[in-house]
Amino acid sequence: MQDEILERLKKKVSGLPLAPGVYMMKDKTGHIIYVGKAKALKNRVSSYFRAIENHHPKVYQMVQNVYDFDYIVVDSEYEALVLECSLIKQHAPKYNILLKDDKGYHYIKVEKKPWGRISEVKQFLNDGDEYIGPYVSGFIVKQMVDETNKAFKLPTCSRRFPAEIGKGRPCLNRHIDLCIAPCTGRVSEAEYGEILAQAVDFIKGGSENSLKSLRKMMEEAAEALDFERAARLRDRIKAIEKISEHQKVVLSKVPEQDVIALSQLGRTVCAVVLKFRGSKLIDKKDFLLGEVESIDSARSEFLMRYYDTGGDIPPQIELDAPCEDQDLFEEYLTEKAGRRVHIHVPQRGEQHDLVLMAKENASQRLSHETARTGREIAALDELARLLGLPHPPHYIEAYDISNIGESTIVGGMVVFEEGRPLKQAYRKFAIKEQQGPDDYAAMTEVITRRLSRYREGDPHFSVLPDLILLDGGKGHVSTILPVVRAMGFDIPVFGMVKDDRHRTRAIAVDGGEISINSNRSAFSLVTAIQDEVHRFSIRYSRQKHQSGGFQLMLTRCEGIGQTRAVALLKHFKTVKAIRAATVEELCEVKGMTRTAAENLHAFLQEN
Incomplete structure (x- = not known):
């Protein structure tokens, strides 16, 4: 941002009142690029033009164009909320969250061949x-097609019939009894046509009518002593009944409600809306919100954009977490709907389970956009919520101190990026300043050296973590947190x-603990991190102890002193490599003579 523009804007901000209102950021052409509301205009607008380099990337980009x-x-704040919604709908600013109206028609296609x-x-x-259709909800159409194909065991593979009948082995669906497998030649064209007709009746008439028809056909087959056909119809009836039982899982006790949850990976957020009408799940909508400043602000903005762009407003809305200005939103949606609307964050029971279902769907959608699994995304979401972080930790560093006696004290650092180990970023620290076993002092040395390397521009430490985890309790946290803050870094630190059985039990904070046993995804992630950093540091400790003992042994050889022993280990890296080296290879080590190399080679062969 040019200095003269920034100074002009700061001067203009100084004249703003400390009153509620709406502000509109404009670019050089006069187009509105962002609309926001504020409880105190002067305070909110001035925040955009202070310490610009510290803004979230999306905010920074927006400010650069102002x-x-x-x-x-x-x-009032309520009037500011209503006006903000109206202006966003009118101008569609590029830096506000804008939800595309993805309403389109969907059909179920039945091939008439x-x-x-x-x-x-x-x-x-x-x-x-x-x-068959049209349907507004693609979710319902996909669900109906999947359930119909499963219930009637229709093929979903890429094979074409009758051209490929009898060619090649049947696929996995045949072996797990999900397909009648026309490819085997055991199903006639007439029988297949009958099954297809029954499947279409199931789609058009629903499961109850389909079951009545199939039961009647089964009884007629049994009376005609066609027991093989009766058995096939019986299996089909069981499949439909199983599908019907599965559908009951997504019934809710609240007849009319929307269940909304958000999931985040890095800076990208996905929002999912599960729509229940007549106690049945009738639709699922998901929205990728792109980069957002925080998941909390995204939740509030999404809620307003979704219902302000035509979404029908139910009497109850369940959220995965509280949203900013929740009371104002309730008032606004109540007035818009013409009846009372409640916004609620369930903590337990059926409603909480539905919120978790929505959150899992949001995580799965994000996993489709990335190489990460839904479980990994959900674990990071859950960990952020437990620790009160503004967004899921993209880059986690974990530290452990390991020592064998007083002579071998080391530190290990492992990195988990988006919930997975990033092994090329692991680092080892040989403790230099601390003499004797003192984990707090050793951990302080490790953290200080790591952050100093970042400040010095070391390319091996060029990324700052979103979260630091220490293998230890609240004592470690209360020791290390002040060190991090004193060095000028605002990085969350937890233990x-x-x-007693060396299994992960809780997360330590400065002054207490957070139990994580009841949070399965976060528990599994933290356990994996703790086990990995412990394994890594223990391995390094053993290697260093072994190399130290070997170094001492080398000095027993005539012509090998402490300096040459260190040079040998530095050159060959491992004990195994030194033992396997020839006299010529030993001579290549800095400071080695031919005589010393021959003596060492003979010494190693004898020992």
């Missing part, structure tokens, strides 16, 4: 096939506490 701003003073398939499509084609 040429001017305008504002409107209102009488021998060996036809049932599939989900988004376009009606005049190709002679049967199209990993083990029980």
